[in-house]
Amino acid sequence: MKHESRAPFSSAEYQRRLVKTRAAMAERGIDVLFVEDPSNMAWLTGYDGWSFYVHQGVLIFHDADPVWWGRGQDANGALRTVWMGEENVRGYADNFVQSTERHAMQDLAELIRARGYGTKRVGVEMENYYFSAKAYVTLLAELPDADLVDATALVNWQRTVKSDDEIGFMRKAARISEKIVDGIIERVEPGLPKNELVAEIMRDALRGVDDDWGDYASIVPLLPSGTDAAAPHLTWDGKPFETGAATFYEIAGCYRRYHAPFCRTVFLGKPPDHILRAEAALVEGLEAGLEAARAGNRACDVANALAAPLERAGIERGARAGYPIGLSYPPDWGERTISFRAEDETVLEPGMTFHFMPGLWMENWGLEITESILIRSDGAAETLCHRPRKLFVKD
């Protein structure tokens, strides 16, 4: 059966992505590349589905269209989402799934050999969710004459500069992010059970804005309060919000898998001085960082610009202050390439997008005020969301 492709981008854009990827493969002498990262799969082929809990991937060749490979039942999803034809979709038998006797990589190896790459250089994403240690060891054993080479983040690096269409998706995501944050500020009050606020956050996120329907974000809302805000990755419970505590909200609107993460903090009651001082230093640091986030500067320049006012306020951040964003699947909405940190000297280019994320997680309090940003050809970075850059206080 023939299905019309629903891939979200034009053929020309997918071809451009393939050309970039093949050039990077050639540079490293990679004959065929196996991509298991769901974000990379989607970026290259349009594949979309919550099937990454079993082994699947895309094979990228220099001289032929990509082949989607995965569980038999998910081949139906591939036929409906990728831009390639039916002949480029290959499903494996269901008894490979979570079997104690066989491994899906045995099937992949057979395909690689059948395509004539059993003695070639095969790139694999060694550091990736989903390409497990066992997958690697099995592939090694099944392809004794091939040379498995580490292609971690090879595709991710091709994704750093966004196309105009991708930026368009991220702007839609940013509208959703704004809507979520507006809803939070409006609704939060002492006594409201936390899970009830999360229910409204998710509802806003999925309803989207006008015709731009909301997709699921790759991370659930994070919203620890008071002393718990020291811990960046706590989720929620059913306890009520209390007066006298700051809660940070780490959320992202998502449009067709493209994210615009956006964090704000709300204090219920009268904030203590140490939080107000931190807010002032953080806002100053953000503004300095936005100024430094310009084409030709380096990732570390942003980190250093941020650090100066924070250090003057006696705040030392140990964590990186940002990462690239765009297309993503759980468990992370970052692209896992560049980091805003002192040791990263990557030069910023127009069209790069980041979550500038200088979260403060101190011993017994926390504060998050962040921006999703776009590096422009000229001038300081553009923020994708437009909401006051401050601590919100509801007294």
Add this chain to the structure above:
Amino acid sequence: MKHESRAPFSSAEYQRRLVKTRAAMAERGIDVLFVEDPSNMAWLTGYDGWSFYVHQGVLIFHDADPVWWGRGQDANGALRTVWMGEENVRGYADNFVQSTERHAMQDLAELIRARGYGTKRVGVEMENYYFSAKAYVTLLAELPDADLVDATALVNWQRTVKSDDEIGFMRKAARISEKIVDGIIERVEPGLPKNELVAEIMRDALRGVDDDWGDYASIVPLLPSGTDAAAPHLTWDGKPFETGAATFYEIAGCYRRYHAPFCRTVFLGKPPDHILRAEAALVEGLEAGLEAARAGNRACDVANALAAPLERAGIERGARAGYPIGLSYPPDWGERTISFRAEDETVLEPGMTFHFMPGLWMENWGLEITESILIRSDGAAETLCHRPRKLFVKD
């Protein structure tokens, strides 16, 4: 700073889990076990947080309390959620995170050596989300005198039989599942944009039932319609529901990370005969399977009981028909041990819980009617949810 533990189970229960795990380690001659699976981490220590996108884990010793190990900023979350004390929480420096120069497993190896296990048998979960190929290769290189042995699913197998407290959590999750499905059946109608229904599903899921607040499920709602229902793992878009199509809803209520998956299908309009015939065969198969799902029988007995009426109706399912459920984190709500399939001869025991999941994904239609079940000491399996086992029709 001392924090009160919020671990959801009693000390006695965690100790019982540790004893079982250590016995399984001893059986395989494992001196220390590194557990990266977030579900296993939570089951053993209570750790809870969306931090599994960076390397983290728990070390299990025979003669000492577990050690939580992870990113420095997440140590704050560990202090707030695990039952062990501060001295058993160890954070690593942030520049290990997504670095191109260093790997967190270098830090873990140092800890393993420091604890005296550098020349011992170290168990690792080779087939697991998050324990990447690179993690394994790095650990191998850093522990040249240790013997790394595959402990895939060692802990998962200890989780198959649930305690009364765990079953209590799953019953709460089941109430939430019922609420979600009731809401779907009430709300779905031609013209309703699909994302708007998902927004209400998520809202119901997170609001929970009475005081039982909703947690995030490990898989987002799956709800393909019409010919798309051939593909089990498609998510949603903003298109309206249409008359003349079946949509299956694969959802799970979740209470404190415990799931009760539950699927029903709704047809808008008058269902065609082939779907009604499939419904009849599927319901007969489910009932036969529930009868077969009893202590002393094997996993394959359930699969075979289901298959007979389906085959009589000319329906051959390629996929497994169920898997164990309970505590889970994304990307999957299954426990990844037993499968309801012809080749799995695992004997069923009282207290085991499964998602009996005989989804039909045919070439151009699909049907899901499923049950979360509990194996009892006597008699057929108990279903955790209580809603009519049928195709719902809104004409």
